[in-house]
Amino acid sequence: MKTYIILMMVLFAGCGSTDLITLPSLSSLQPQVISVAPKANSTVGVKTTVTAKFSRQVDKETVRPETVLLIAGYEEKPAVILEKEIKDGKVKGVEGERVISEDELSVTIRPESDLSSGEYAFVITRGVSSKDLYPIKETSVFCFNVSDNVQDLEYVSDDTSSETLISDDVEEPSVNAVPPPAVVINELLYDAEGSDTDGNLFIELKGTPEGNLSGYKINFINGDDGKITGSISIQNGGKIPTDGILVIADTKTNSTTSSNVVNVDILANFDPQNGPDAAQLLNAKGELIDALCYGETAVKTAENGLAMCEGYPAPDVSSGESLGRPMDKEDSGDNLSDFVVMATPTPGI
DSSP states (O other), rough: OOHHHHHHHHHHHSSSOOOOOOOOOHHHHSEEEEEEESTTOOEEEEOOEEEEESSOOOBBOOOOOOTEEEEEOOOHHHHHHHHHHHEEEEEEEEEEEEOOTTTTHHHHHEEOOOOSEEEEEEEEOOOOOBBOOOOOOOOEEEEEEEEEOOOOSOOSSSSSOOOOOSSSOOOOOTTTTOOOOOOOEEEEEEEEESSSSSOEEEEEESSSOOOOOOOOOOEEEETTTOOOOEEEOTTTOOOTTTTTTEEEEEETTOOOSOSSSSOOOOEOOOOOSSSEEEEEEEOTSSSEEEEESSOOOOOOEEETBBBSSSSSSSSSOTTTTTEOOOOOOOOOOOOOHHEEEEEEEEEOO
16 A cells, blocks of 8 residues: 555656655665785785675675685686686685674684695685675676795784784774875866876875875776786975865976966875776775776776775776866765766866
């Protein structure tokens, strides 16, 4: 009866405007792997543990030996084939304990015995779901090497967050500690009309006014293989201006003090690729704060083991156009939803 009444209301509503309910996109509800330890392509010791951090809380019942696993002697193959081989029992992971953090945002595998030297793959399949049962968007594979010449008692991520794999003791934060600023990538012009290397490009961040960005880094990433092609490091003392907008602009050729971009706060020498590619924003601990990919990238994870996309990719724009967030739009965690093509770029506005 309730369904019938609702349908009748819709069918016989008057001709006036109707407020539509905005539902969250599916991709914003799906958990994503936002970081792993050890990092992809690193070399660690035989007593290592592996940890994946997720964007949303994961359902404990979906964390199983066939959904989160550490594979020895991994040979690269398409994800769909790997998933089938795992399902059929042809590929099995190293025996070990799976530990879910108290906040249910990370999963750690602790092998039951020392690992042998060689190449390993940390695999998180689409069998993992969020607590509200949205499946992870795609199977992720992170490869690293194990060597008995590396003396680590147990692997500890090189970020300095309170969570480690060694101790459960967490230091209480100082009552006077300044919280990190809320900040996102707000606009990016990566393909200028004419020369891309003569002070015409910019990337804009939006966040907490006066927020301290010392040590933050922006990585530009090749969408074909996940390689980092360039970086911008924000030096000590770098802050978000009082208007909440920080513009980082490329310098003119043979100059370190001028750019063609207006409203510039920081000058740097950079040239993002024209797409399909991506940009990452990392904090001083090396943690992923935001990511923007544009065009259909071949990979979704950069060589540093961090995501290079949020949800679906934004469009790959034409020369002279930028990608930007509409004014006052909240970050949904989906690049396609969050960014629009801007025919006229608006640095600092």
